[in-house]
Every structure is written in C-alpha cells, then in structure tokens.
Amino acid sequence: xxxxxxxxxxxxxxxxxxxxxxxxxxxxxxxxxxxxxxxxxxxxxxxxxxxxxxxxxxxxxxxxxxxxxxxxxxxxxxxxxxxxxxxxxxxxxxxxxxxxxxxxxxxxxxxxxxxxxxxxxxxxxxxxxxxxxxxxxxxxxxxxxxxxxxxxxxxxxxxxxxxxxxxxxxxxxxxxxxxxxxxxxxxxxxxxxxxxxxxxxxxxxxxxxxxx
Ligand SMILES: O=C(CO)[C@@H](O)[C@H](O)COP(=O)(O)O
Numbered sequence: 127x128x129x130x131x132x133x134x135x136x137x138x139x140x141x142x143x144x145x146x147x148x149x150x151x152x153x154x155x156x157x158x159x160x161x162x163x164x165x166x167x168x169x170x171x172x173x174x175x176x177x178x179x180x181x182x183x184x185x186x187x188x189x190x191x192x193x194x195x196x197x198x199x200x201x202x203x204x205x206x207x208x209x210x211x212x213x214x215x216x217x218x219x220x221x222x223x224x225x226x227x228x229x230x231x232x233x234x235x236x237x238x239x240x241x242x243x244x245x246x247x248x249x250x251x252x253x254x255x256x257x258x259x260x261x262x263x264x265x266x267x268x269x270x271x272x273x274x275x276x277x278x279x280x281x282x283x284x285x286x287x288x289x290x291x292x293x294x295x296x297x298x299x300x301x302x303x304x305x306x307x308x309x310x311x312x313x314x315x316x317x318x319x320x321x322x323x324x325x326x327x328x329x330x331x332x333x334x335x336x337x338x
Pocket of ligand 1: 134135136160191268270271321322324
C-alpha cells in the first residue's frame with residue numbers, strides 16, 4: 127500500500143479545516159508538517175504551537191519533518207504537541223543515534239532524512255533503528271521545486287539495504303512529487319509519497335487518486 131502524505135506547506139491556511147477533510151476523504155494517511163528554523167534551511171513556518179492547534183482537528187498521522195539545526199531543542203515540544211513521526215537530518219545533530227532512541231522512548235516513530243548532498247553511507251549505522259527513511263528529492267526548504275531524478279538511485283539503495291538486512295523502515299520521498307515522479311519513486315521502492323503543490327492545486331480528490 128502507498129501511504130499518501132500531503133504537505134501542509136502547500137495548503138491554504140484559511141481553508142485548512144475543509145482541506146483537512148478533503149485530503150482525509152480522498153484517502154490520505156499522513157499530514158506532512160515541515161518544521162523549519164531559518165538556519166538549516168532559509169524558510170520558517172510551522173512549530174510546536176501549530177502542531178498542538180492542529181492535533182484536535184485531524185486524526186491523520188502527523189508526520190513532522192524537522193529541518194533545523196540542533197533538532198533536539200525542538201523535538202520534545204513537537205512530541206508533546208501531538209506529532210506521531212519525527213524525522214530529522216542526522217548531520218544537524220551530534221548524537222543522532224541517541225536522538226532516535228529518545229524519540230522511541232517517548233513512544234513515537236523516528237525517521238532520518240537525507241538531503242540530496244548527503245550519502246546514505248554516511249549514516250548507514252542509523253538504518254537498523256529507523257522507522258522511516260526520507261529521501262529528499264529536492265533541496266529542502268521550499269515547495270514547488272523540480273524533482274531531482276538522480277535521487278531515484280538513492281531510493282533504490284535504501285530499498286536494497288532494507289531487503290538485504292530485513293530492516294523495517296518505510297521509504298518516504300519528498301519534493302517535486304506528482305503522478306509521474308511518484309510512480310517512478312514507487313517503482314524504485316518508495317512507499318510513502320509526500321506531495322504539496324501537486325495535491326493542493328485543482329482537485330485534491332483526483333490528485334490523491336492519481337498518486338495512489
Ligand atoms: O520538505 C519540503 C520542502 O522542503 C516539502 O515537504 C514540500 O512541501 C514539498 O512540496 P512540493 O515539492 O510537493 O510542492
């Protein structure tokens with residue numbers, strides 16, 4: 127089954143309640159929430175307060191992608207606010223292994239995210255612990271960017287490592303995902319598709335059906 131994770135970044139804040147219902151009835155599974163700090167990436171958007179406010183309005187899995195330096199400073203607040211999955215970039219913290227353990231101790235799922243410039247080999251030792259591996263298919267920071275086809279090799283690499291070692295992680299892709307690139311990613315092994323601009327432009331129902 128393909129898990130569909132519409133990205134909150136592309137939603138219309140003033141239509142959010144309606145759009146949350148639309149994505150849910152169209153079959154979305156997660157709501158992907160980008161948490162940015164203006165340092166690791168140059169954009170700033172949602173934080174723990176937003177996640178806390180959002181939580182009573184949706185039963186979709188809140189899939190928080192933390193794009194921040196020293197993610198340990200914000201992760202506890204996100205988990206307390208109701209985040210279900212916390213994914214961070216391992217190069218942003220000194221003790222990534224410990225941080226995954228800490229997320230698990232709070233009963234949450236932990237993901238590791240790979241910027242297009244970061245090799246899987248650099249964080250190979252984290253793979254057995256991860257519930258989710260996020261392959262960024264654009265440089266993180268903004269919605270509406272063009273998919274980087276070379277990242278399909280990275281998706282294949284984590285797919286092979288998963289099969290060879292019986293790892294349990296989901297493989298998520300994020301950035302420039304639409305019906306065509308989503309299909310390529312699925313063929314390469316991805317089972318979680320994050321999509322922002324594609325889902326929220328036009329008919330949410332049809333767009334999610336295409337992704338599925
Ligand atoms: O993490 C990010 C951007 O850094 C994403 O989650 C975007 O929100 C994806 O937007 P589209 O590329 O699908 O428009």
